[in-house]
Amino acid sequence: MTDDAKAVRPILSDDVAQALAGGGAVVALESTIFSNLGLPAPANAEALELCKQAVHDQGATAAVVAILDGRPHVGLSQDDERRVLQGTRKVAERDLAVAQAQGWDVGVTTVSATVALAHAVGISVFATGGIGGVHRGSELSGDISADLDAIANHPVITVCAGAKAFLDLPRTLEYLETVGVPVLGWHHDWFPAFYTRSSGLPVPHRVDDEQVVCDVLRLRARPATGVLLTVPIPVEDEIPESRIDAVLTAALDSSARAGVTGPAVTPYILERIEKETEGQSVPANLALARNNAAVAARIAVALVSAAPPPAQ
Known part of the structure; x- marks a missing residue:
């Protein structure tokens, strides 16, 4: 573990610690999606159980990541999970030191913080719903999600629906x-667009085998860089592009009129989408999150199967 990783000092749950020590497959899960900032109750609790079960069904251990009482946790108890479900304070990678120094009660981790903490404890696969990215109008606002730099600077496979x-x-x-x-x-x-299977943009490289994904991580030119594996939402759960485009336009216009900026944009937009789709976005979210977790677990199992056993 690097000096930077040691400084984070995450607390591991017993099952995650045992899996890592024994060379088992582990999948990190961000906690924002399971909080009030990700999905409304009780859908957030359902998402948590669906994702954990999907990872378990593929033979891996789920490690939900969060800040609790000023300490990073990788893997949570049931009591900890209940606290996360009520979480309302996001933690990005830049906030990790602040959250520890100020002793935040509950901080739910975004993609960037989760990738950083996964790397810190030796977890190489992470599942989420959708990553952040370059915001529309970024040429004026400069708004680019920290998720992208985190993926670029930690050797972790991030599995998402685009x-x-x-x-x-x-x-x-x-x-x-x-x-x-x-x-x-x-x-x-095709590069997925979260609720729809295709954004109309070709994905740079198609892969059809878990081992190929593992080999891409092993053979990448920059050892510190991660890999982004995009998984389209299941066909039966997709929201038609014609419907979601109109909803997105209305939600973006509303956020602009309300002066919403920075980290507040995503939860605001997601709430508007839920209302405009009359709740259809929630089951779509659940389906893609579960699907991503299952694929991530398959990758994690393949990764440890190809790795040498841990030193005794």
Whole structure:
């Protein structure tokens, strides 16, 4: 573990500690999606159980990541999970030191913080819903999610349903290319747009086998860089593009009129989408999160199967 990783000093749950010590497959899960900032109750609790079960069913251990009482946790008890479900304070990678120094009660981790803490404890696979990216109008606002740099600077495979649909997806792909992140499409030729299977943008590289994904991580040109594996939402759960485009436009216009900026944009937009789709976005969210967790677990199992056993 590096000096930087030691400084974070995450607390591991017993099952995660045992899995890592024994060379088992572990999948990190961000906690924002399971909080009030990700999905409304009781859907957030359902998402948590669905994702944990999906990881378990594939033979891996789920490690939900959060800040509790000023300490980073990788893997949570049931009591800890109940606290996360009520969480209302986001923690990005930049906030980790502040959250520890100020002793935050509950901090739910975003993609960037989760990737950083996963790397710190030796977890190489992470599952989420959709990553952040380059926001529309970023040429004026400069609003680019810290998720992208975190993926570029930690050797972790991030499994997602693409970037959130209300972002500037062409520029997000361009940014990932600039920072050297391999972007893969799981059994799919198109970059997903969260609620829809295709954004109309071709994914740089299609992959159809778990071992190929593992080999991409092993063979990448920049050892510190992660890999982005994009998984389209299951066909039966997709929201038609014609419907979601109109909803996104209305939600973005509303956020602009309300003066919503920075980290507040995503929860605001997601809440508006839920209302405008009359709740249809919630089951779509659940389906893609569960699907991503299952694929991530398959990758994690393949990764440890190809690795040498841990030193005794």
